Each structure stands twice: as C-alpha cells, then as structure tokens.
Amino acid sequence: MIKRRIEKILANTISYFPVTGIIGPRQVGKTTLAKEIRKTVDKESIYIDLENPGDLNKITDPILFFENHIDKCVFIDEIQLMPELFSVLRPVVDKKRVAGRFVILGSASPLLLKKSSETLAGRIAYHELTGFNLTELPKGSLSQLWLRGGFPDAFLAPNRDLWLQWIENFIITYIERDLPMLGLNISSRSIRNIWTMIAHVHGNVLNLSTLGRALEMSSPTIKKYLGFLENAFLIRQLQPFFINIRKRLVKSPKVYIRDSGILHYLLGISSQSELEGNPMIGNSWEGFVVEQILQVCDASYQAWFFRTHQGAECDLVLTQSSRPVYAIEIKYSSVPQPTKGNRQAFDDLKAKYNFIITPDSDDYLIAGNIRVCSLSRFLEKYVNQK
DSSP: OOOOTHHHHHHHHHTTOSEEEEEOOTTSSHHHHHHHHHTTSSSOEEEEETTOHHHHHHTSSHHHHHHHTTTSEEEEEOGGGOTTHHHHHHHHHHHTOOTTSEEEEESSOTTTTHHHHHHSTTTEEEEEOOSOOGGGSOTTOHHHHHHHOSOHHHHTOSSHHHHHHHHHHHHHHIIIIIHHHTTOOSOHHHHHHHHHHHHHTTTEEOOHHHHHHHHTOOHHHHHHHHHHHHHTTSEEEEOBOOOSSSSOBOOSOEEEESOHHHHHHHTTOOSHHHHHTSTTHHHHHHHHHHHHHHHHSOTTOEEEEEEBTTSOEEEEEEEETTEEEEEEEEOSOSSOOOOHHHHHHHHHHOOSEEEEEESSOOOEEETTTEEEEEHHHIIIIITTOO
C-alpha cells in the first residue's frame, strides 16, 4: 500500500463538510483510498457500491436507507451511475447537518456531476485523486513512473507484458463502456482514433482544423469530443495566458494526454530505450512534468502556458489572482540553457520565480533570476513556496 498524500487533506475535509467527493478516472485507486479512510473516520461507516446489484437493492428507497443509518458515515462508490441521488442527499444532510455524513466517489468531473453543485451547494467539497505522484514514491522511481504512468496497477505491474496488457484493457474499457456511459455516442473505433491522434499532437498547440481533416470530422465535433475526454480525466487542455502587452499571443490551448503511460502505449513506446529514441520524448517529458506539478500545487494557483507569435514561450505559468508567480520552462536535458524565447517570456511575464526543470540537473541559478533544478527537487523544495 503506497501512502497517498491526499489522505490528510481528505481527513481534514471530512471533519468539516457533510459531504466529501473523491473524483478521478477509473482504476486510479479511489476505492482503495476510501477503504483506508474508513479506518480513520470517527464514527461507524457503511460502504455502498453502485455497481454491486446487492448494494443497489439496499437503496431502492434511498431516503429510508439513509435515515436508518443517520449516525453513520456512508460511502457511495460510482455515484455517477445514479446522479438522481444528489437530490436525495440534500434533504438527508439538512435533516442532520454534521460533518462526515457522506463520502461519494465518482469517475466523472464535477461538470458532469453538476447536479451535485446545484443541490449540495455549501455542503460538499471535491478532491481529485490522480495517479501516483513522484513525492509519494521511493527515490529512483522517476523513470518507471514516467514510462508506465501513474495508475497503480500499471506502475506496480511485475513486468512489461502485464503493464501493456493492463493499459490495453483500460483503454478498451473506457472506449467500449465508460465514455459511452458519460454520453459520448460515437463508435469505439472513432474514439480510439481521436485518442491516438491526440497522442501524436501531445504537448502542441491545438489545431482543431488539422485534427478535423485528419479524422474527417468538423471542428465543433472534435471540440465536443475533446470535452468528453477532458471531463473523464484523460486529457488536459492547458489554456494560454494573456497579459497586457503589445504582442500577438497564441490563443489556442495546448493539449496533453494526462497519463504518460497511456501516451506511450498509444505512441507504441514500451521501454525506456524506445522512449529515449522517440522524437516525442521532449513533448512526453513536458506533459509528465506539467501533470506532476499540477497534482501537488496549491488549489489557489491557476495553470497556463505562454507563447507569442514573436517567439517568446514558457511551458507552464502558475498564477494567483491573475498574477504570474511561477514561470516554468521544461527541458529534457542535463545541461539546459534558456533560449532567447524563454528569456523574452520570463521578461514579459515578470513572475516571482523563474525555473527550468529537467530530469536530473543540479540545483543552481543561471542568468541571475532563473533557477535550474530537477523535477524531484522542484516538487520537494520549491512548489508552493511563498
């Protein structure tokens, strides 16, 4: 059992909010985490899995069931299968509004579970469970985490064949079951083609017209499908940051496959040596670093990228109240040097901290106001600094 850093955060939330939501993609470890949390709650608890017919039968009359367990913490897994429960939870919570009444788990984003925000406003707090973060793993885990991705069963698979088999099964399940369940009504072949095409433009500025021509779909259709994949925690669209300068700024988002293991599988990469020899290695490293940082940075930060048509660029900008705090360039190099475009971006952004993040560089200042360090060092020492 690998200790998840979110456990303490969840314990704190459960101690205050009547309802706590744990969201994230399938197979990321929500159920395992919930069972660990059950051991720590300060009241008796009960667990309901909405994929279990026996448990479904128990809540044929949900109001009666919840009232019979009014003094317990009720865990409800796969809540997205019964969104109508949200309207039931509100009166049940209001009848006895105390902390830790319910912990709900779901494989869909709050946007797709918007009923909860409408009916449980002020009563619920959401937390996303992601794949493993480097800070949760033993030292020396970076290469395996980057290659295999952060899904527990993929990362911990005893050999390459089982890792690849797990990823393939995961993709098939999402294509044939989960995405259609969320309302994505296209053929499984089309879903896989879209997913694979995104892998090949991973880390690039999104061009809907180009994707549409390649997939023989309209730009609005592609945009809608990307929204489904994003709401299922499978891709990330990083929006461009705008500042009030007289420069032509790139206005389209960058797109990433969120899990590096899925990315590598879709690109046909199955070993570290294959990754090292693949032209996508820089893009892969960039997406991996972006995801690792966003997993641990404080919720008060907003994430962007910055690029102008004149060549200034910065891979990740973290802002608070619209002001850049971190300007981060991500390079797959042990001896990185900021480009002219990087320096211009740092000058334009005027962030409090400027970083170049690499796999294994020493920690040092370069050009006075730019710090070079490894990803591990950044996550351990510099993320969330005041």
